[in-house]
Amino acid sequence: MPTIEDVARLANVSIATVSRVFNNKPDVSPKTRERVLEIAKELGYEPSMPARSLIKGKTGIIGLIVPDISNPYYSEIVRGIEDTCRIRGYNVILCNADNKREKELEYIDILKNRWVDGVIFHCDYFSEEHYEAFTRKKIPVVLAGRATSYDVPYVTIDNVKAAYDAINYLISLGHKRIGLIHGPLEGMKETVDSVERLIGYKKALGEAGLEVCDELIAEGDFKAKGGYKAAVKILKAGVKPTAIFAVSDIMAFGALNAVFDCGLKCPEDVSVVGFDNIDLSEITRPPLTTVAQPMYEIGSVAADILMNLINGESIERKRIILDHKLVIRNSCKRV
Amino acid sequence: MPTIEDVARLANVSIATVSRVFNNKPDVSPKTRERVLEIAKELGYEPSMPARSLIKGKTGIIGLIVPDISNPYYSEIVRGIEDTCRIRGYNVILCNADNKREKELEYIDILKNRWVDGVIFHCDYFSEEHYEAFTRKKIPVVLAGRATSYDVPYVTIDNVKAAYDAINYLISLGHKRIGLIHGPLEGMKETVDSVERLIGYKKALGEAGLEVCDELIAEGDFKAKGGYKAAVKILKAGVKPTAIFAVSDIMAFGALNAVFDCGLKCPEDVSVVGFDNIDLSEITRPPLTTVAQPMYEIGSVAADILMNLINGESIERKRIILDHKLVIRNSCKRV
DNA sequence: TAAAATTTCGTAAACGTTTACGAAAACATT
DNA sequence: AATGTTTTCGTAAACGTTTACGAAATTTTA
Numbered sequence: 001m002p003t004i005e006d007v008a009r010l011a012n013v014s015i016a017t018v019s020r021v022f023n024n025k026p027d028v029s030p031k032t033r034e035r036v037l038e039i040a041k042e043l044g045y046e047p048s049m050p051a052r053s054l055i056k057g058k059t060g061i062i063g064l065i066v067p068d069i070s071n072p073y074y075s076e077i078v079r080g081i082e083d084t085c086r087i088r089g090y091n092v093i094l095c096n097a098d099n100k101r102e103k104e105l106e107y108i109d110i111l112k113n114r115w116v117d118g119v120i121f122h123c124d125y126f127s128e129e130h131y132e133a134f135t136r137k138k139i140p141v142v143l144a145g146r147a148t149s150y151d152v153p154y155v156t157i158d159n160v161k162a163a164y165d166a167i168n169y170l171i172s173l174g175h176k177r178i179g180l181i182h183g184p185l186e187g188m189k190e191t192v193d194s195v196e197r198l199i200g201y202k203k204a205l206g207e208a209g210l211e212v213c214d215e216l217i218a219e220g221d222f223k224a225k226g227g228y229k230a231a232v233k234i235l236k237a238g239v240k241p242t243a244i245f246a247v248s249d250i251m252a253f254g255a256l257n258a259v260f261d262c263g264l265k266c267p268e269d270v271s272v273v274g275f276d277n278i279d280l281s282e283i284t285r286p287p288l289t290t291v292a293q294p295m296y297e298i299g300s301v302a303a304d305i306l307m308n309l310i311n312g313e314s315i316e317r318k319r320i321i322l323d324h325k326l327v328i329r330n331s332c333k334r335v
Numbered sequence: 336m337p338t339i340e341d342v343a344r345l346a347n348v349s350i351a352t353v354s355r356v357f358n359n360k361p362d363v364s365p366k367t368r369e370r371v372l373e374i375a376k377e378l379g380y381e382p383s384m385p386a387r388s389l390i391k392g393k394t395g396i397i398g399l400i401v402p403d404i405s406n407p408y409y410s411e412i413v414r415g416i417e418d419t420c421r422i423r424g425y426n427v428i429l430c431n432a433d434n435k436r437e438k439e440l441e442y443i444d445i446l447k448n449r450w451v452d453g454v455i456f457h458c459d460y461f462s463e464e465h466y467e468a469f470t471r472k473k474i475p476v477v478l479a480g481r482a483t484s485y486d487v488p489y490v491t492i493d494n495v496k497a498a499y500d501a502i503n504y505l506i507s508l509g510h511k512r513i514g515l516i517h518g519p520l521e522g523m524k525e526t527v528d529s530v531e532r533l534i535g536y537k538k539a540l541g542e543a544g545l546e547v548c549d550e551l552i553a554e555g556d557f558k559a560k561g562g563y564k565a566a567v568k569i570l571k572a573g574v575k576p577t578a579i580f581a582v583s584d585i586m587a588f589g590a591l592n593a594v595f596d597c598g599l600k601c602p603e604d605v606s607v608v609g610f611d612n613i614d615l616s617e618i619t620r621p622p623l624t625t626v627a628q629p630m631y632e633i634g635s636v637a638a639d640i641l642m643n644l645i646n647g648e649s650i651e652r653k654r655i656i657l658d659h660k661l662v663i664r665n666s667c668k669r670v
Numbered sequence: 671t672a673a674a675a676t677t678t679c680g681t682a683a684a685c686g687t688t689t690a691c692g693a694a695a696a697c698a699t700t
Numbered sequence: 701a702a703t704g705t706t707t708t709c710g711t712a713a714a715c716g717t718t719t720a721c722g723a724a725a726t727t728t729t730a
Contacts, residue, residue, distance in 0.1 A: 069404070
């Protein structure tokens with residue numbers, strides 16, 4: 001592996017000059033610049049990143065911690081992050097926490113002494129522990145798809161409003177007994193998707209003078225099977241629901257199957273609305289009405305903020321709420 | 336950010352000693368080891384990775400180039416890779432090529448001078464160009480989920496045999512007019528999934544004395560919509576197929592919808608079999624019969640080989656063919 | 671042509687580690 | 701107490717860059 005010194009020797013210049021041409025700095029004549037480039041190419045020289053990082057104190061690498069890369073919601077966010085990082089010359093270290101809190105913490109530890117320039121984080125619940133770990137090391141962090149009350153920039157959507165909109169749509173269609181499938185709630189704070197969406201659900205119901213019925217609320221696990229089971233539970237309850245709102249498309253997909261397996265039809269007998277608008281939701285039968293999140297953009301904006309933070313640029317806003325949108329397909333019907 | 340020197344000074348030892356304790360080397364007494372650790376903790380010291388990488392000539396980072404992270408097939412492979420890398424102390428730089436050849440090449444370029452210790456690669460077609468790029472820089476590479484005739488280790492499955500098995504299953508059920516939905520074929524060599532599976536398809540048909548009919552073969556794009564369109568084309572053809580084999584579950588999913596939209600029923604009127612066995616295939620209606628690939632294991636084994644390569648350990652075999660398995664659910668019926 | 675101004679370049683220190691080598695310290699042996 | 705062994709440690713060079721500073725070369729100006 002040729003070094004800067006090899007190039008310098010062959011080109012009859014000092015290493016400083018070689019460095020200058022490879023950093024597009026001034027103070028080098030066109031002739032010598034060309035000669036250096038030529039020799040470098042000949043030798044197959046490329047600057048060593050570790051050496052650069054060492055002296056600059058920056059690696060050009062950011063860490064990315066996500067709960068589960070195989071979840072389409074996250075993988076779309078990851079796409080957004082990766083794309084905008086690449087464009088700005090950063091690389092991304094992927095850390096898949098596998099939905100395990102220990103792995104999350106383990107990864108934070110690893111990232112700290114890998115000297116990543118910053119990290120983008122997504123976790124189900126951003127805790128004191130997380131906050132501590134990052135701030136003590138003074139490493140910039142931004143949350144993608146998750147809000148927090150700590151002093152950490154984030155970009156997400158208004159989950160309360162999003163659920164509120166979905167339920168209001170159902171209410172406008174005449175539905176009165178509306179089921180809800182939420183995600184794991186145990187030990188979660190108010191900054192978590194599921195509880196925010198639950199709040200929106202209750203708010204809409206309340207404003208419409210509808211009472212919230214515990215039998216119509218069930219917990220899923222953000223997987224299709226969990227959605228299926230939760231839906232069955234709701235459908236078999238005393239009060240027959242005419243609609244079900246699942247807090248993720250994957251769970252809504254499970255709910256769709258549950259509806260059919262219970263001998264009912266969607267949307268004729270029960271309407272279903274999902275959340276996220278992943279690719280899949282377009283091709284279910286019936287196509288799923290769902291509230292769309294701008295996943296790619298969430299990732300993209302989060303990455304932009306982080307890189308601005310790293311470069312010491314001032315950032316306009318630390319808390320960014322992106323727009324959601326109810327996309328209406330064929331899984332809901334007037335009742 | 337405290338350096339090794341800071342802790343050396345505070346602990347009244349030399350930097351060599353500090354280095355020794357942080358590398359678990361001998362030649363340091365228990366007392367001083369403890370003292371160093373204590374001071375280090377107090378200061379919040381952690382060794383600088385760039386400095387380490389510089390002197391060791393290794394970064395402990397591997398590059399991972401995949402066509403599309405949001406494709407569940409790939410994301411499962413990625414999970415396997417990431418998991419086993421983490422266990423062995425390596426980190427993964429994620430490079431999402433977005434199905435674009437230019438991005439692939441761009442990333443190879445980036446990875447080269449980032450000094451990754453090695454790269455795991457997946458592309459639709461491993462070309463001379465790719466081979467060149469890696470070998471010129473002498474950076475170890477292994478292919479995950481893709482074979483090649485170049486001298487590069489890979490781990491994949493026997494695609495010919497897998498398709499062959501699927502078709503034979505259909506034949507054993509009495510099917511004679513079997514459609515095939517393959518992926519993009521343009522300019523592809525024989526080492527590509529789709530063409531291998533096409534070969535298996537033809538082989539099975541041939542051995543059963545069935546003729547292959549061009550009207551029954553259509554091209555998809557590895558997405559649900561592409562599968563849908565291809566299936567429609569096949570179903571509307573002159574010869575009415577009684578079964579369709581889609582070369583990916585996602586496309587099979589589209590085919591399932593096409594069947595229904597054509598006023599037919601699966602499996603009563605037409606059987607469908609997919610490929611991959613992604614999570615989704617279990618929860619379609621009907622649940623999809625499919626040939627399962629060990630995605631996670633493909634990634635995991637590939638990562639292991641790469642890390643062995645990096646560490647100069649001898650590897651038993653360079654070409655690893657993992658087992659596939661036909662998993663039978665409810666999308667096929669005897670005819 | 672000489673001085674001034676400008677452009678181009680080289681020297682050397684710094685970044686934070688690891689490690690070969692040898693010195694000092696501690697312990698064991700007579 | 702003197703010597704030999706073993707354990708523990710420090711010195712200094714190396715890894716491959718970037719960059720401040722000043723020197724040399726070139727161009728401009730008078």
